[in-house]
Amino acid sequence: MVRFIMDGQPVEAPEGANLLEVALDAGIEIPHLCYNESVKPYGACRLCLVEVVRRGRSRLTAACTHPALEGVEVLTKTDKVLRARRMMIELILAMCPDDQVIQDMAKEMGVQEVRFKKGDKDCILCGLCARVCDEVVGAHAITFYSRGDRREMGAPFVSEAQNCIACGACVVVCPVNVIGMEEKGDERTIVRWKRTLKMKKCKICGNHFAPWFQLEKFKEKAKLPKDFFDTCTTCRS
Amino acid sequence: MRRIDSPQALEQFRAEILSKRDPRQSLITICGGTGCHASGCHQVVEAFKKVLQDHAKNNGISLRVTGCHGFCERGPLVVVHPQKVLYQRVKPEDASAIVQETVLKGKVIDSLLYEHPTTGEKIVSEEDVPFYKKQMRIIFGNNGSIDPTRIEDYLAVGGYQALPKALFSMKPEQIIAEVKKANLRGRGGGGFPAGVKWEQCRNAPGDIRYVICNADEGDPGAYMDRSLLEGNPHSVLEGMIIGAFAIGSHEGYVYVRNEYPLAVMNVGIAIQQAQELGLLGKNILGSGFDFEVKVSRGGGAFVCGESTALMASIEGQVGEPRAKHIHTVISGLYDRPTNLNNVETWANVPLIINKGADWYSQIGTEGSKGTKIFSLVGKVNNTGLVEVPMGITLREIVYDIGGGIPGGKKFKAVQTGGPSGGCIPESQIDLPVDFDRLTEVGSMMGSGGMIVMDESTCMVDVAKYFMNFLKDESCGKCTSCREGTKRMHEILTEITEGRGTTDHLELLEELGWTTMEASLCALGGTAPNPALSTIRYFREEYQEHILHKKCPAKVCRALLTYRILSDVCTLCGRCAKACPVEAISGKAKTKKEKGLPFKIDETKCIKCGMCFESCKFEAVQVE
Numbered sequence: 114m115v116r117f118i119m120d121g122q123p124v125e126a127p128e129g130a131n132l133l134e135v136a137l138d139a140g141i142e143i144p145h146l147c148y149n150e151s152v153k154p155y156g157a158c159r160l161c162l163v164e165v166v167r168r169g170r171s172r173l174t175a176a177c178t179h180p181a182l183e184g185v186e187v188l189t190k191t192d193k194v195l196r197a198r199r200m201m202i203e204l205i206l207a208m209c210p211d212d213q214v215i216q217d218m219a220k221e222m223g224v225q226e227v228r229f230k231k232g233d234k235d236c237i238l239c240g241l242c243a244r245v246c247d248e249v250v251g252a253h254a255i256t257f258y259s260r261g262d263r264r265e266m267g268a269p270f271v272s273e274a275q276n277c278i279a280c281g282a283c284v285v286v287c288p289v290n291v292i293g294m295e296e297k298g299d300e301r302t303i304v305r306w307k308r309t310l311k312m313k314k315c316k317i318c319g320n321h322f323a324p325w326f327q328l329e330k331f332k333e334k335a336k337l338p339k340d341f342f343d344t345c346t347t348c349r350s
Numbered sequence: 351m352r353r354i355d356s357p358q359a360l361e362q363f364r365a366e367i368l369s370k371r372d373p374r375q376s377l378i379t380i381c382g383g384t385g386c387h388a389s390g391c392h393q394v395v396e397a398f399k400k401v402l403q404d405h406a407k408n409n410g411i412s413l414r415v416t417g418c419h420g421f422c423e424r425g426p427l428v429v430v431h432p433q434k435v436l437y438q439r440v441k442p443e444d445a446s447a448i449v450q451e452t453v454l455k456g457k458v459i460d461s462l463l464y465e466h467p468t469t470g471e472k473i474v475s476e477e478d479v480p481f482y483k484k485q486m487r488i489i490f491g492n493n494g495s496i497d498p499t500r501i502e503d504y505l506a507v508g509g510y511q512a513l514p515k516a517l518f519s520m521k522p523e524q525i526i527a528e529v530k531k532a533n534l535r536g537r538g539g540g541g542f543p544a545g546v547k548w549e550q551c552r553n554a555p556g557d558i559r560y561v562i563c564n565a566d567e568g569d570p571g572a573y574m575d576r577s578l579l580e581g582n583p584h585s586v587l588e589g590m591i592i593g594a595f596a597i598g599s600h601e602g603y604v605y606v607r608n609e610y611p612l613a614v615m616n617v618g619i620a621i622q623q624a625q626e627l628g629l630l631g632k633n634i635l636g637s638g639f640d641f642e643v644k645v646s647r648g649g650g651a652f653v654c655g656e657s658t659a660l661m662a663s664i665e666g667q668v669g670e671p672r673a674k675h676i677h678t679v680i681s682g683l684y685d686r687p688t689n690l691n692n693v694e695t696w697a698n699v700p701l702i703i704n705k706g707a708d709w710y711s712q713i714g715t716e717g718s719k720g721t722k723i724f725s726l727v728g729k730v731n732n733t734g735l736v737e738v739p740m741g742i743t744l745r746e747i748v749y750d751i752g753g754g755i756p757g758g759k760k761f762k763a764v765q766t767g768g769p770s771g772g773c774i775p776e777s778q779i780d781l782p783v784d785f786d787r788l789t790e791v792g793s794m795m796g797s798g799g800m801i802v803m804d805e806s807t808c809m810v811d812v813a814k815y816f817m818n819f820l821k822d823e824s825c826g827k828c829t830s831c832r833e834g835t836k837r838m839h840e841i842l843t844e845i846t847e848g849r850g851t852t853d854h855l856e857l858l859e860e861l862g863w864t865t866m867e868a869s870l871c872a873l874g875g876t877a878p879n880p881a882l883s884t885i886r887y888f889r890e891e892y893q894e895h896i897l898h899k900k901c902p903a904k905v906c907r908a909l910l911t912y913r914i915l916s917d918v919c920t921l922c923g924r925c926a927k928a929c930p931v932e933a934i935s936g937k938a939k940t941k942k943e944k945g946l947p948f949k950i951d952e953t954k955c956i957k958c959g960m961c962f963e964s965c966k967f968e969a970v971q972v973e
Contacts, residue, residue, distance in 0.1 A: 155827075156672075156673050156827075156828065156870050157827050157828050157829065157870075158828075158829055159828050159829045159830045159868045159869075159870075160829075162868055172867075173867045173868055174673075174675075175673065175870070178672075178673035178675065178870075179673065179675050180675055180676070193867075196864075197864050197867055197868050200830075200860065200861065200864040200868075201829055201830060201864070201868060204829055204830070204833035204834065204837065205829060205833070207833070207837070208833060228853070228857055229837050229840065230840060238826070238829075238832070240827075256668075257668070257826070259826070260651065260653070260822075260823070260824065260825050260826045261821050261822045261823060261824045261825070261826050261832060261835070261836075262821050262822075262824070262826065262832055262833075262835070262836040263826075264825075264826030264827075264832060
């Protein structure tokens with residue numbers, strides 16, 4: 114366990130914990146977009162900025178990528194922190210002016226207007242979709258491409274994501290809800306990655322419950338019996 | 351090549367090489383660096399080869415293609431030894447005369463000598479050229495006398511003397527103590543004390559450690575590391591081997607960008623030769639110490655010069671930086687303790703070991719010891735690579751070494767530290783150049799880029815240029831850097847195109863502050879510098895653009911108006927012919943006709959400046 118001070122309060126955290134999870138556990142609210150506890154911290158959105166005072170020196174840093182360290186002082190609500198966070202949300206809002214989630218966050222953080230030219234993106238480039246796909250699902254279907262202000266998230270060659278198993282994990286994890294999943298008849302489509310897969314019919318209830326491709330991958334990976342996915346989860350239990 | 355298994359055998363080999371070389375014999379050295387390559391040294395080399403071949407009695411005359419001499423402005427450079435006559439801007443057709451006259455008869459060819467720009471005096475010897483006089487070429491100096499593809503040449507100038515000294519008469523801790531005492535600071539820009547870094551890496555827990563040479567130089571206009579790696583790769587390797595021994599590492603990488611083909615080739619040859627000779631690989635010089643070096647080629651992303659992005663790139667990952675709360679000396683390449691230093695830092699190491707920290711720390715200032723190589727470019731007479739002691743003033747670099755500003759124009763600023771460095775104005779020209787002083791004035795040492803600007807340079811345009819580079823080269827991972835540089839560039843564009851508002855300056859400063867404070871790596875952390883330092887020193891120029899919609903340096907096209915002065919105009923009609931959009935009306939005067947006055951239609955004018963360029967009578971005015 115490491116002990117340190119957060120907003121004047123002594124806190125304890127297990128070794129290796131990051132400042133954001135410690136703060137959230139302690140009930141201290143810190144805005145964040147690119148952080149999700151199911152994947153490794155990435156430090157992209159820069160919303161969870163906090164001040165860390167270490168050996169008498171204070172600096173701004175993202176809480177999600179900063180380890181909890183013995184004896185440091187963490188300040189989450191100083192003027193400096195709030196000022197920098199406001200600029201971050203303004204920049205994100207300028208990039209994606211129509212995202213409802215971003216609009217709400219900006220309002221809450223006191224950003225009334227955007228001083229930059231409005232962009233027309235919807236994706237905030239947090240990378241959560243790709244990280245979940247890599248680290249949790251293991252499908253590696255999508256990735257960032259290009260750099261600088263041309264950076265985008267997408268499938269190889271900007272066409273159909275051929276490794277995508279249409280599990281929908283990315284859809285669930287996207288903080289601004291812009292990936293999209295549709296089910297029609299026996300087909301499921303992950304809209305953003307242009308991936309449509311046929312779904313399997315449950316032998317018992319007759320419902321289409323999951324894409325064939327996904328079930329085959331899972332069966333192979335978890336070494337399940339051949340007929341394991343002949344029935345849907347509901348009928349199996 | 352035979353394998354050398356002891357320091358004694360190495361000295362014997364060196365003695366053999368030297369015994370075959372007579373310093374009184376004729377030798378022609380031709381600079382084969384990238385600068386001279388661009389000005390055609392390859393053809394000059396071929397011409398000399400042919401002349402020497404045709405010459406029946408060429409025994410005794412040797413030819414050597416060397417590394418960069420630094421005086422790239424005057425390339426291709428040829429030096430005739432033993433007289434050390436320097437010929438500049440040599441053409442292939444001069445080869446025959448140089449051999450006939452200078453080499454064989456000892457006569458100097460006046461027309462090929464360097465002429466002093468102010469006194470007009472012809473200078474014969476390389477050492478007397480003002481460009482070299484104030485330099486202190488302890489790292490770079492050997493470039494001009496060795497063929498980088500021959501390890502014998504490096505041995506002949508005393509190379510690989512520090513290595514046996516370190517391996518056989520010093521303990522790793524002693525080497526680290528010596529480098530710490532010398533206060534060698536990282537030449538890649540950070541300025542972190544190398545000895546401290548080595549010590550931390552040595553003491554980090556783990557059994558495998560790596561050392562890396564960062565040769566991913568990417569600043570526009572800077573090519574110090576390139577020339578060093580191309581021209582004297584063994585000095586860098588020797589530094590790396592000593593460093594690896596001190597740190598306890600057995601595996602190293604040279605990360606060099608693939609756009610540096612000559613550097614990639616020469617460092618590859620050097621590694622192979624050092625291996626064959628037993629200076630790299632297993633049981634180096636019989637000391638029992640093993641060390642291998644691999645070359646890893648970078649794809650040209652600027653951000654891969656950042657240590658964590660560089661390591662990700664070696665691992666085969668996308669070159670993106672990560673947070674460094676746990677330092678790379680603890681967990682770097684493949685999560686193992688890793689010590690990364692820049693090319694120039696490594697090249698300093700053999701010198702410190704050879705001559706000692708006491709000698710080394712005499713050079714330089716209180717906080718910055720030794721020399722620094724700068725790439726002096728821009729509006730200056732002598733462009734090229736210059737190695738100067740730390741603490742020399744900007745004035746000495748620009749005027750004494752650089753020969754001042756061409757065309758009698760006025761000095762305006764000097765930009766140091768690469769794209770994310772800052773612009774230093776004339777009021778600070780007597781500033782002693784070292785790590786701390788440059789930071790104090792809002793710029794930085796960086797890897798050593800130095801761009802001189804004169805009165806015809808618009809500072810807002812300069813800031814825009816660098817911001818454009820940075821927004822393209824940001825990896826795009828974190829919001830503050832990706833969006834911050836993009837928006838700063840957008841605002842700077844608005845100002846240069848006449849749409850600037852009074853709020854823009856405040857917004858730039860606010861955005862600059864946030865980008866600096868909130869970004870993940872040093873690229874974003876320093877990216878606002880071009881904007882912030884120009885606002886700091888040239889606020890009035892910004893205000894001229896914003897309030898009066900005028901560009902005092904007459905650079906920002908959208909803010910210019912072209913007018914034809916009717917009382918000066920001779921009605922020749924050249925401007926109208928040159929105008930690509932037919933914005934100029936009028937009729938030229940001929941023998942028969944009187945002609946009609948020429949006028950520019952501002953609604954049609956695209957401000958390309960063709961009329962201004964074409965007018966021989968200065969009748970076109972720019973405002």
